[in-house]
Amino acid sequence: MTDAADGEGRMRLTVVGGFLGSGKTTWLRHQLHAGYLRDAYVIVNEAAETPVDDALLGQSADLEVLAGGCACCDGLSGLLSALRRLCDRRSQSRSDGGRLERIVLETSGLADPAPIVQAIRADPLLVHHIVVSEIIVAVDALNAAAHLRTEALGRRQVEIADRLLLTKVDAAPREDVVQLMATLARLNPGADLSGTILGSLADLPDATGVEGEVLPMLGDGPAPAPIFPTRLKLDDEIDWTVFAVWLSALLHARGDDVLRVKGVIRTPAGRLLLQSVRRIVQSPEILPSRDGDEALDDDMIVVIGRGYRAEDLSCSLKAFAGVRTED
Amino acid sequence: MCSSCGFPAAAGHWTETGAVDAGGRLRARYRRSAVLKRVLAGTGLAAHDGGIIPGIQLSTASGSTMIVTDLEEFWREAERLMGRPLDPLSPDFLGGRTCG
Numbered sequence: 278m279t280d281a282a283d284g285e286g287r288m289r290l291t292v293v294g295g296f297l298g299s300g301k302t303t304w305l306r307h308q309l310h311a312g313y314l315r316d317a318y319v320i321v322n323e324a325a326e327t328p329v330d331d332a333l334l335g336q337s338a339d340l341e342v343l344a345g346g347c348a349c350c351d352g353l354s355g356l357l358s359a360l361r362r363l364c365d366r367r368s369q370s371r372s373d374g375g376r377l378e379r380i381v382l383e384t385s386g387l388a389d390p391a392p393i394v395q396a397i398r399a400d401p402l403l404v405h406h407i408v409v410s411e412i413i414v415a416v417d418a419l420n421a422a423a424h425l426r427t428e429a430l431g432r433r434q435v436e437i438a439d440r441l442l443l444t445k446v447d448a449a450p451r452e453d454v455v456q457l458m459a460t461l462a463r464l465n466p467g468a469d470l471s472g473t474i475l476g477s478l479a480d481l482p483d484a485t486g487v488e489g490e491v492l493p494m495l496g497d498g499p500a501p502a503p504i505f506p507t508r509l510k511l512d513d514e515i516d517w518t519v520f521a522v523w524l525s526a527l528l529h530a531r532g533d534d535v536l537r538v539k540g541v542i543r544t545p546a547g548r549l550l551l552q553s554v555r556r557i558v559q560s561p562e563i564l565p566s567r568d569g570d571e572a573l574d575d576d577m578i579v580v581i582g583r584g585y586r587a588e589d590l591s592c593s594l595k596a597f598a599g600v601r602t603e604d
Numbered sequence: 605m606c607s608s609c610g611f612p613a614a615a616g617h618w619t620e621t622g623a624v625d626a627g628g629r630l631r632a633r634y635r636r637s638a639v640l641k642r643v644l645a646g647t648g649l650a651a652h653d654g655g656i657i658p659g660i661q662l663s664t665a666s667g668s669t670m671i672v673t674d675l676e677e678f679w680r681e682a683e684r685l686m687g688r689p690l691d692p693l694s695p696d697f698l699g700g701r702t703c704g
Contacts, residue, residue: 518635521619522675523692526643529679530691544622551618558618585693593692599642 287408288367290360290380291317292393295415296424296431297386297537297581298552300444300473304415305383307476317379320359322348324385325506325579339377349388353396356382357403364406380407386537387506387581389433390414414438418449418472420555422457422490425464429495435461438468446472446479455484463489502583507590509540511576515598517544520578523597524553527590532556534585540578548575617674630655640678647690649682 295301302321308314318339324347341359346352363380370376384390390412397403414434417424424431435441441461446454458470458481472481511520520542527535538553541564549561580590619636623629633653640651640660648665659671660678664685672678683689691697 516635517622518632519639521622522636522639522643525619525675526679526690526692529676529683530689531693542622545628546622546624549622561618561621589693589698592698596698597639597643597692599639 289410294390299415299417349392458484459487459489507587509578535582537581
């Protein structure tokens with residue numbers, strides 16, 4: 278990536294995509310921390326209405342969160358308006374310094390980057406101001422092989438990438454990483470592939486001559502149920518202990534359906550940031566305390582998954598808490 | 605880790621964060637035990653954590669008891685003993701509950 282805008286004076290837009298929990302935010306957070314994207318305006322899109330990623334990306338001065346709709350479908354108009362505002366702001370600033378030249382869009386894990394790129398190209402205003410310079414897709418070395426076998430969306434994300442970031446390469450066995458690299462090369466032979474560990478670049482093993490996995494055809498047989506986000510408000514009677522017991526049982530029984538859980542929960546130790554990808558729960562991180570309006574998002578958990586009814590989640594959680602409900 | 609029994613062998617489970625001091629940790633264990641008892645009601649299994657020995661005690665109706673280290677192992681063993689997973693979203697578990 279270059280720092281300047283393109284030859285025609287358009288802003289460069291970098292799209293960072295990847296399946297749920299693939300490490301997009303971790304990578305972006307590291308880039309911001311290392312100062313690589315300091316001049317960029319960062320837009321974070323989350324499918325759920327409760328943003329969590331902005332808590333992680335505090336380093337960026339210019340950060341906007343578009344929550345409550347995936348930018349490739351429901352939230353597309355919101356994204357286009359945000360981009361138009363940026364174009365407007367830039368047009369009013371001087372061209373000889375300090376002008377915004379780069380935008381980074383982190384899509385939600387459920388977004389297909391293709392419609393976003395198409396929409397920007399089709400917009401009569403944006404097409405003159407913004408050029409999509411790079412689509413970076415994070416691919417989780419631990420879980421991507423499974424996603425690619427079953428999720429058409431995961432394949433579409435990989436197929437459209439200019440650059441693939443193979444994340445968590447230290448956590449997966451070497452032979453799995455090599456096999457996945459070959460599978461990715463089969464899906465998208467044109468993309469650059471680099472490995473990362475917690476956002477930092479990492480060496481990848483040599484996959485020359487390895488045959489990639491032939492992925493099964495999708496579409497035969499019953500189609501998988503659609504993935505949807507559910508927001509759970511943790512009421513007073515549901516404390517961290519009840520929630521942790523419930524979530525551990527849920528992930529044990531439904532870890533293949535519950536793709537992602539994230540949220541901030543207030544505990545005696547402070548605000549805990551909880552994140553899970555399928556059955557793997559990261560060690561909860563204690564966030565700095567916040568006051569005022571922003572803390573309203575605390576105790577709000579987002580569960581992204583399929584194969585269950587949204588109302589059953591809160592019902593089940595209440596049953597764990599021993600809350601009596603009407604029969 | 606306890607120097608007598610070597611327990612627990614690994615760092616704390618994610619479910620055991622959230623308490624600041626020993627008293628808070630003990631309270632959280634009692635609370636966890638109460639929640640597990642409620643959830644296991646009607647399954648023939650019982651959970652107990654008196655706060656003295658580490659881990660959670662999981663007992664069958666016949667009285668045989670095992671100690672599990674954390675909730676992950678707890679659900680795994682409960683599933684083994686019941687012969688089916690305890691699915692918090694199954695109609696069996698939810699019964700006739702209707703939640704808004």
